[in-house]
Amino acid sequence: MKIVVLIKQVPDMEKVKFDREKGVVDRKSAGTEINPFDLNALEAAVAIKEETGAQVVALSMGPPSAETALKEAIARGADEGILLSDRKFGGADVKATANTLAAGIKEIGEYDLVLAGMQTVDGDTGQVGSEVAEILDIPHICFVEKIEEVTDKDITAVTDIWDGVYVKKMQFPGLLTVTKDINNPRLPSFKNKMKARKAEIPVWGLDKMSAHIDETGAGLKGSATMVKKIEVPEAVRREGKMWREDINSALDEFTDILKNKKILEVK
Template structure:
């Protein structure tokens, strides 16, 4: 079995800063890391490979420094890493990104299963995984929290949608996106870290994918959606008010008005 894991390098969202004037994320303000949900996807693939004869390939689209993230994937159990990188890919929205990733997967050849995290912490759309499946023309299941069965033809999964859990059977080749509930990602071993340091990351550029897409499909040209503005809400501080014994009537009236406003007193 050949398993593709989609990963993305994102800024540390606990430390990253926002440019309020430009309305963008200042990616230089924090160190980069693998998207946390993608670590769950990688761990899922590695666990499958430990139980059956499977090869795990981590694929990421990003700038050249994304190689470090792919080497970390190898340290965590992937067999190889592939970087999809070209300046012309810059500015791609979720549709263009999905088309690029799907083209890269086609270029790599035969595959049985594609696994992605449910979303990325910097975009939070949850769109890329299912869109990749559509461009590959394969079935997909989203928000998978558990894999209950797997054979040579299909797999059975639990899909968490809204407040329901759906038991789905899906045939190979297919794509799934997984939630953080599916597992606890392992830390890389020293042996695998040393292996990852020597690993060569394969790089695919636009010219390598011309069989499946062209320049009009990528970047700003290939992106039907545009982010015009990002608004960062101000953090509201907890507020309080102190009433003295002589102000009890005023306090009661204000509390009644507040309760009426939030409809606590309505039957």
Template sequence: MNIVVLLKQVPDMEKVKFDSERGVVDRKSAGTEINPFDLNALEAAVQISEKLQSQVISMTMGPPSAEEALKESIARGANDGILLTDRAFGGADTKATAVTLANAVKKLSSYDLIICGEKSVDGDTGQVGAEVAEFLDIPHVYYVDEVRKIEEDYITVVSNICGGRYIKRVKFPALISVTKDINTPRLPSLRNKMMARKAEIKKWSIDDLKEYLNPEEVGLKGSPTRVKRIEVPPEIKRQGKVCRNNISSFVDEIFKALKENKILEG
């Protein structure tokens, strides 16, 4: 079995700053890390590979510096890493990103399962995985928090949606998007870290994918989404009021506040 794990290198969201005028995240304002949800996806893939002796390929689209994320994925158990990097890929929205990733997967000789995290902490859209599956015309299951069974041609998983847990069985090739509840990602050993530093990461540019990609469908050109403005809402602090004498007036104020905040209708 060949498993592809879709990763994204994201900024440290506790330190990153936002460029409100341009409507973008200032990625240079903070350090980077593998998207936390994608670490769960990687761990799920490694656990499957340990049972079925599968090959795990991690894949990401980003600048040359994203090579470090792929090396970390190898330290955590992946067998190989592929970096899609080209200026032509820059400025991509979820659609253009999914188009690029899907066609890179097509370039692989074979694959059975694609695993990704449910969302990225910088974009928080939860769209790319499903879009990749649609562009590949394969079934997908989102919000997977348990892998129940893997057969020769099928995988059975549990999907947690709106408080309900659903058992779903899909045929390979397929894509699953996992939640943080599926596992606890392992930490890489020092030995694996040292080995991963020497790993050779494959780098594919738009020229390497020209057999599969239309240049007009990737990067900023292929992105129909535009962010007009980013607003950071002000922090809401708790407020209090003390009433000692007129209890009746105090009760009226409580009811008024409940109605204004639509907690109590009527």
């Protein structure tokens, strides 16, 4: 059994700054880390590996610096990492990103399961996983919060969507996107850290995947959308009011506020 885990290196969103004039994220203003939801996907893959003996391949599209994220993935239990990196991949929207990741999966060859986080913290679109599945023409289950059973032919998962909880069975090959509720990612062991330090991360460019994608499907040329501007809303301060004297008048005023805010229903 082979599992491909989609990994993205993202800026530390607690420290990253925004360029208000250009309307973009200043990615150089903070350090980088593996997208937290992708860590949940990786942990789920490693758990399946421990149960079934599966091979786990971490796959990422990004700049050369994303090699560190893939080495961390190996330290956390992946068997190998592959980096999709090429200047022609730059400027990709979700469609072009999904095209490129799907091409990388096709280049890997046979696989049974693709795992991804439900979204990334820098984009928050939640679209790439599903788009990859559609491009690969395989079934997919989104927002998985629990994996109940894995066999050599299929996987049973619990997904929480809106007000419903569903138990779904999916035949391989297929794709899952997972939520943060599925597990608590473990920390790397010292042994795996040493393994990761020595690991070689192959880098695949457009030429390597030319059988599956060309310039028109990748990067800026393959993007159907463009971010025109990012606006950071001003912080909203909580307002309060205190009544000290006429309690009855205070109750009337407070009731009117609740009515106007549609918090209190008047019949």
